[in-house]
Amino acid sequence: MSQNSLNSPPQLDAASSGKTIAELEDIARKLRFKLIEMSHAAGTPHLGSALSCVDILVAAYWKTVRINPADPSNPFRDRFILSKGHAATALYATLAARGFFPADWLDSFARHGSPLAEQPSPGCAPGVELATGSLGHGLPVGSGMALAGKIQKRNYRVYVVMSDGECNEGTVWEAALFAPANKLDNLVVVIDYNKWQATGRSNEIMNLPSLRGKWAAFGWEASEIDGNDMSAVVEALGKVPENGGKPVAIIANTVKGRGVSFMQDDNNWHYRIPNQEEVQAAKKELRIA
């Protein structure tokens, strides 16, 4: 943090922030296959949910979140919360690829004694900010972290990624009322709007539309993007205003199971676990050597 004031977050390293969109897309493609392998090896569900948010995590961790993987507890760091804890494989694989912990930890995922449980536990691995898995917790806690930054005059930001199904939870809307009232412009929520929740279409089970309209009406700086378009995600995350007075909501339209033709927009992959043939087919589609 050489040139920064003492209260500022660490700078992103150039090797990360200098990545081109094509390079980030390449990282995302490889991560997607990693998630498929992890789901297959551990026999764990929620693959579709993990695949839909990969581009958001890559854009965040390589281009946006000011955190040094070698110093993950720095009190001035930006905070990133994956509130949709069922997509934990996406977080673990991203953190490992970004150097927060050794990549071979991923091999132990969900196995007896592994630091990486099926959904994150408190302090389970460097870079994991919050134990999630019960929906609707990330935004209130993230709001608290953002408020702490204001109270302590620290210039970090807090990023919370939620699912669209998660927006069924009342606490999401309590926090949506709280954050603008307290002018938490250091808080960014990204909604991975893949249009599915566990057992059906999210727009039908509850009256979600217009999500952007709802967040805007609640007093957030709300925008809508293609959440699987790397350049759009990078641009949206990079546009977060300094001292804009309002928290930011990015409605990221995504596709559940994104990246593999036979998983895309098929909600069976909320629970289904890929077999060996499906892993091989996905590998081919994702052009993994």
Added chain:
Amino acid sequence: MRNAFAKKITELAKQDERVVLLSGDIGNRLFDDFKARFPSRFYNCGVAEANMMGVAAGLAMSGLRPVCYTITPFITYRCMEQIRVDVCYHHVPVVIVGTGSGLSYASLGATHHSCEEMGMLRLLPGLTVLAPADEVEVRGALEAALKSDNPAYIRIGKKGEPVVHKTPPEFAIGKGIVLREGKEVCLLSAGTILPVALAAAELLAQKGHSTRVVSFHTVKPLDTELLAEVFGRFRVVGTVEEHSVLGGLGGSVAEWASELPSSPARLVRFGTRDEFLHLTCEQEEAREHFGLTPQAIAAEIERHLR
């Protein structure tokens, strides 16, 4: 009690700049002094207790010492999962203060009663559960809770409760305070019911039954040293609380005592029955309804001494 809380939290906020006060849209004017002195450390979180608890956890994870305050049922039942996951699972030092506990707001109906919350909260791993008896103990409990790195729940009354302690006793979490010595009967009291326990002891003494009274303000962790001594010596041990006989102080002591190899003592639990209070009444009458009067307690103890 709530005025003592407001004054003490203001004093503690002066000593420790990490202290942040969150209110669930309650305490009209109560915190004016706090707000005037520490405007950036008071937040009215609105009628949204679950969010308030999550916010408190986020503050605590960032190095601050949040204290959350609103009416007991709403800061406990309403946000039980946030207390469990955000606060206790992460084991962060959030202090949860419930006002109007037990039957304090009897006349408002059972939505405003809390006779089950200690039983629910004490099941949460790592959470300290405190039931101070008067404003002196409120000050002690708050100071002790804020000094600790553990999350804590403090159940307080409303206003105008009698002050029991003429001089402030040493308040330590998990250490009961003996108010009156005795040899035959021991009453362990949690919370604002303490004067009732003391009056019951006086009635028993008049009948020749020497009675010890302890302010057993910490329901978790239990003062097992004191319990071991008490259960080894007394003929009857009574627990007294404005809470269900299930799960609170009486429930905790019963669980603990069930593992004793043998004891001369008989345990009698005084508290509310396993039912909602449907009677329209004030706190005193509600206590009477549940047998929480000096006369009723003394009579029941005497029955066990016969």
